[in-house]
Every structure is written in C-alpha cells, then in structure tokens.
C-alpha cells in the first residue's frame with residue numbers, strides 16, 4: 177500500500193464522493209478528493225437545494241392570496257427575480273464552503289482540479305499537470321442534463337442548470353419532459369407568474385408514481401392555469417427575429433415562448449475521464465457499470481451515485497458511499513439496499529411516496545386492499561382554495577402488510593419520510609390502526625381509514 181501516494185482517491189466532490197472521502201479519512205486512510213467545479217455537486221450547487229429554495233419562493237403568491245381568508249390585508253406585492261438569485265447564490269456559497277471544509281477537517285487532501293484516470297492506479301490532475309497514484313479509486317462524477325442534441329434548435333434551449341442563473345425571469349416558458357425536474361420547474365415558474373406549458377410525450381406525467389396521484393396533480397396544475405400538454409413532444413425550436421422562440425411540437429402546434437427548458441433525463445459524466453485507460457467499462461448510455469458492491473470492471477476502482485445510473489437520488493449516493501466504505505475498509509461486504517426508497521416531488525401540490533404503487537402491488541400480490549381518501553385540508557377552508565389532499569395506503573390482503581403509501585398535498589414530502597420508517601419496517605395495517613391519531617392534522621387520516629375503499633383481486637377491482 178505504501179507504494180501509492182494515496183490509499184483512496186475520490187474523483188468528484190458531490191454528495192457521494194464527499195461522504196466517502198470523509199469516512200475513509202476518518203479511518204486514518206490517506207485520502208485525496210478532486211473536484212473540478214464546486215464542492216457540493218448537483219444536489220447543493222445546481223439541484224435539490226437551490227430548487228427547494230425556488231419552490232419556497234414560488235409558493236408566496238398563493239400564500240398572499242390565502243391570507244385574505246384569515247383576515248389579513250396584503251398590500252401590493254412584487255417579485256424581484258435578481259434578488260432571489262442573489263440570495264440563493266449566497267446560500268449555496270455558504271453550503272459549498274461547509275462541504276469543502278468538512279472534507280478538509282476530516283483529513284482528506286483537496287484538489288480543486290479536474291482528475292482523469294490514466295491507468296488502474298494512476299490519476300492525472302489536469303490543471304496542476306501532476307500525476308498521482310492511489311491504491312483504490314472512487315468515481316463519483318455524477319451526471320448532467322441531457323441537452324437533446326438530436327433536436328434541431330436544441331442550442332436555444334436551457335436546462336435546469338441555466339434555470340438557476342437566468343438573467344431575467346421569462347414571461348412564457350415551455351418545459352419539455354414529464355419527470356421530476358420538468359414537473360417541479362413547471363410549478364416553480366408558474367408560481368412566479370410565468371405563463372407555463374409542460375409538454376410531455378406520454379399519456380400522463382410522472383411515470384412510475386401512483387396513477388391516482390398523477391391524475392390528481394395533473395388536474396390541479398390545469399386548474400390553476402398551468403397547461404399540461406401530453407401525448408406530444410417537441411420536434412424543433414427556432415429563434416424568431418424578436419429573440420423569442422418558436423417551439424414546434426410533433427402535433428404541429430407551435431408554442432411561442434421566451435425560454436424552452438429541457439428536462440428529459442440526465443447523462444453520466446464519464447466523457448474524457450480515462451475510463452478506457454483504467455479498464456473501467458461503461459454501459460450503452462455511458463454510465464459506469466458496477467456490481468452489487470459498487471465495484472467497476474477494474475478491480476480496485478469503484479463508482480457510486482448518478483454516474484452509475486442506478487437510482488439518481490442524493491440519499492442513495494450517500495448510502496452507496498457508506499456501504500462502500502464498509503466493504504472496502506472494514507472488510508464487511510455491504511450491498512446498498514434499494515428496497516422501499518421514499519421519494520418526493522416538490523410540485524405544487526407536493527407528492528410524497530414510499531413503497532409499491534397500486535398498479536405494481538396488484539401485479540405482485542393475489543389480493544390487495546386500497547385505502548383512499550381525498551379531502552379539502554383545513555388550511556384551504558378559510559382561504560377558499562379548492563385544492564384537495566389525496567392519501568392512499570396499499571395493503572396486502574393476506575399478510576395485512578402496508579406495501580405502499582402515497583400522498584398528494586401539503587408537506588407530502590415530510591410525511592413520506594416518516595411513513596417510510598413504518599413501510600420499511602413492514603408494519604401491518606392493524607398497527608397503523610392501533611396508532612393514536614394526532615388531531616387536528618391532515619396526516620391523521622393515515623391511521624383512521626378503517627375500511628378499504630376497494631380491493632383488487634387477480635388484477636381486477638372488486
């Protein structure tokens with residue numbers, strides 16, 4: 177081991193890379209970490225964190241309206257985009273500093289540089305023009321938005337990366353895609369007063385989520401004037417003489433907008449990384465291939481997080497990092513556990529979900545019970561807002577185990593985190609029923625739905 181400059185070299189200072197570097201350094205390993213851009217990665221710099229700050233900003237318009245119902249007179253309101261960007265940038269800078277200092281404090285050597293592989297143990301630091309060696313190497317370079325190069329006019333479009341730095345808030349925007357990013361950003365822009373159209377190729381947004389929630393969210397978005405245009409996609413985008421964009425859909429419809437945002441999935445950051453030189457195999461989409469323990473095709477090189485195209489979520493990358501450290505430095509081979517991952521979509525209303533959807537549970541289990549409630553939350557009574565909250569529990573009729581919980585409405589993400597403990601622990605519906613309600617809350621519905629709304633047997637609703 178002494179033959180190498182480092183015991184462990186991490187390429188990429190995002191959530192996964194930083195966690196792995198910190199844990200390894202805390203064990204007394206000689207660790208280095210290289211980041212070519214900013215510490216914090218997608219989540220902190222251009223993803224989850226700034227997105228959530230934008231979500232909060234975009235919710236105020238409705239809050240000002242709702243306040244009247246509770247006796248408040250709200251004077252003239254005005255939104256200033258540059259102020260939001262500046263405040264967000266300051267917060268991101270603060271977090272970035274914490275990320276970098278934590279990794280330094282743990283004892284890892286930091287390189288603010290691009291690192292590329294030159295062999296199974298060799299790494300070149302591009303700016304420094306220096307070559308170092310390491311016993312074990314971790315690739316944690318993350319991903320970036322797919323910029324849809326095959327579409328004519330793609331160069332006129334923005335992605336989530338540019339959305340965080342737009343000089344001006346557009347008056348009209350078209351967002352392409354029907355996944356997390358498209359839905360979240362469409363709601364953000366709409367909340368900030370932008371005329372927004374979401375264009376999605378499938379029949380219903382948010383493929384993979386429970387169908388009930390998908391339809392209910394779609395309707396809620398439509399109702400508030402956010403156009404959701406399904407079963408269509410963009411064919412081309414042209415710049416018009418006045419600087420606006422004409423986005424032409426397959427159906428022939430033309431959307432004249434100030435910005436077109438692409439949110440059609442993400443691509444692994446493996447280009448020019450030297451994977452070939454190091455014997456690291458990639459899959460057809462360019463992601464690093466790994467085994468159950470995050471080991472690549474090179475024996476001493478590992479990969480975690482979005483660069484591996486497993487589950488693209490920050491907590492998953494962090495969990496993969498923890499498992500990897502157990503495996504390679506504690507000699508306790510530990511596979512990441514991908515079962516029952518709770519998730520949230522920060523749409524407005526929000527979605528929180530954990531476990532199986534009704535559709536998947538109906539395929540896997542002979543008979544399921546569905547407990548479903550849709551109601552107007554108390555907060556919407558005095559305000560007069562007509563948004564409904566939807567909650568669903570999917571239960572295996574034989575074992576009574578709660579297989580899935582799905583929520584649409586206020587704080588659904590927060591609720592999903594707590595429900596995840598119960599669903600992951602395999603608790604039964606009877607244990608939910610035995611739990612005292614917290615009153616008055618919306619969440620009390622989760623422990624007071626005593627009779628199933630319907631059952632599904634052999635795939636048929638009965």
Ligand code: NDP
Nearest residue numbers: 353354355356357358378383439440441442488489520521
């Ligand atoms: P998603 O995979 O969620 O969605 C991609 C969307 O783009 C899908 O609706 C897909 O359609 C559509 N699409 C794909 N290719 C094309 C194409 N060529 N033309 C038109 N539409 C296309 O990716 P996102 O980019 O939204 O997000 C990336 C990942 O980041 C997510 O998978 C998620 O794991 C993570 N993320 C998580 C968040 C959270 O936890 N709240 C927030 C943001 C991101 P189809 O459904 O038909 O395949």
